[in-house]
Amino acid sequence: MLDVVRLKKHYRVAASALFGKRESRAVKAVEDISFAAREAEVLAIVGESGCGKSTLAKVLLGLETASEGLVVFDHEAIQNQPVESRAVKTIASIQMIFQNPFDTLNPSYSVGSQIVRTLERFRVGVNMSERRDIMLRLLDLVKLPRAFASRSPRQLSGGQKQRIGVARAFAGRPRVIIADEPMSALDVSVQAAISELLMSLQRESKTTMVFISHDLSVVRYLADRVAVMYLGHIVEMGATEQIFTPPFHPYTEALLSAIPIADARVKKRHVVLEGEIPSALSPPKGCPFQTRCGHKREVPGDLCEREMPPTRTVAEGHTILCHLPVETLKRMEPVFA
Ligand SMILES: Nc1ncnc2c1ncn2[C@@H]1O[C@H](COP(=O)(O)OP(=O)(O)OP(=O)(O)O)[C@@H](O)[C@H]1O
Ligand code: SF4
Ligand SMILES: [Mg+2]
Structure with missing residues (x-):
């Protein structure tokens, strides 16, 4: 579904001026990462803070471009395509669920209109009334009352906002979802419900999921395979039971x-x-x-x-x-x- 081959991402950062010369140094965030995410599987990426997990996610999504290596999706190398220049189909096909649902919703628009906007962007539905119907069905899918369509994001709890994030990620019928610590900003009391929702949607829709976490105990119950990352490298990869x-x-x-x-x-x-x-x-x-x-x-x-x-x-x-x-x-x- 998604092939990553010898991927590297280095960030250039300014070093302090040495002897009057301006220099820059490389932050080697992703050094050498290869894996293939299979259709309908949950692939977990785990590792300590700073090992390069979010950088990897950003390159897959086109929020950053690669320094070296390949990301192949649908027979196309996309590692150098920033999201602005990706085909709509590619953007809709590789979607993200963010760690912090508070940052991704615009406070000035109703929840429903933001989901409809996403559907428009992904060219789902032929007209406004059809998109409204799909939006309401997406609310059903993430188990929120339809009346929430007219609410402002301010009137939603963290868990409810994350459900909207999940609805938007699934809006364009994605084939790959990248979830970067999707539960870690939420109250412990709602974490289990969100993870259950995400997993049941993943199974029903047979979407490939790349699930990023710093915690092996979290991925034990939801991942088919696990890649353990350390300092920009995958140091171990295998089926979940092989990792434990x-x-x-x-x-x-x-x-x-x-x-x-x-x-x-x-x-x-x-x-x-x-x-x-x-x-x-x-x-x-x-x-x-x-x-x-x-x-x-x-x-x-x-x-x-x-x-x-x-x-x-x-x-x-x-x-x-x-x-x-x-x-x-x-x-x-x-x-x-
Ligand atoms: N835009 C950037 N410019 C320079 N360095 C960066 C940038 N983004 C990330 N880094 C550095 O790259 C490395 C990997 O960061 P990344 O955010 O990918 O880690 P992470 O595994 O997601 O960590 P966490 O678990 O804390 O989210 C870190 O050393 C970080 O400081
Ligand atoms: S024993 Fe293996 S993991 Fe440990 S330092 Fe040597 S090569 Fe690295
Ligand atoms: Mg991160």
Whole structure:
């Protein structure tokens, strides 16, 4: 459905003037990302703050253009097409659900008129009255009363605004939806309802969903596959159950051990993740994870510090970016018992 091949996104930022010379440096937000999102699947992208998740989403949507690599949708390379120059069909086909529903609605127009405007933009419906009908059906779809059509966004709660965001994303019959932390700005009390709504719409419409989150426990129940990102790289990718059981990447192991578990019968191994994620302005040499990895000693010499590790296939559809041999990765202890 959506192919991403060796994608890079570097931002140029001004460095402080050195010796009177104006210089710029590169923020390596996305370094080398490849994946293929399949039809009707939920692909989760997880990783700590600053690892490049939103940058990846912006390139897919045309809000940023790529520095290198490819994004292929519908047999067309779109990585250099900013959203303004994309075909209407492409824009309607790849839609976004934003983290903060408060920013995406115009306070001066009614909710209904904004959905109708979206339908016009995506050329859905032949006339005004048909678009009004579709708008009302979209409200039904996201389980809001039809009377909400005449409300102003101000009169909506956070959860209700996010339902409108979902309605607008589904308005142009998208084939791919990119949801960037769609629940994290909402009250805990409404998060479950929104995630349930999103998942049921995804299943019914067979839309491909790229679900971005910093939290592995959230994606466990909704993703078919997971890509774990670290400092602009995918360090592990596989089916959801493969990500939660060994073999895993040393970074995934640490993320798993940080998941809070309420059930006292489940024993969890504690893995310490030292220090902060390095700056994307000056990523380390060699393996991106080498400054924090607890397994580095197991690799002979200083290979982790010198060379980018290979992508190892540990099982069908399951890959890990690490110098450790497959046999060693397979001997890793489970995090949960
Ligand atoms: N417009 C920009 N100009 C320069 N640097 C940027 C820009 N946008 C993002 N960055 C940098 O790129 C890196 C990746 O940022 P990004 O927003 O993609 O991370 P993220 O994984 O979405 O983080 P979070 O979980 O906090 O949302 C960060 O180091 C960030 O500071
Ligand atoms: S390559 Fe080395 S530093 Fe990187 S994750 Fe593997 S063991 Fe750790
Ligand atoms: Mg982000």
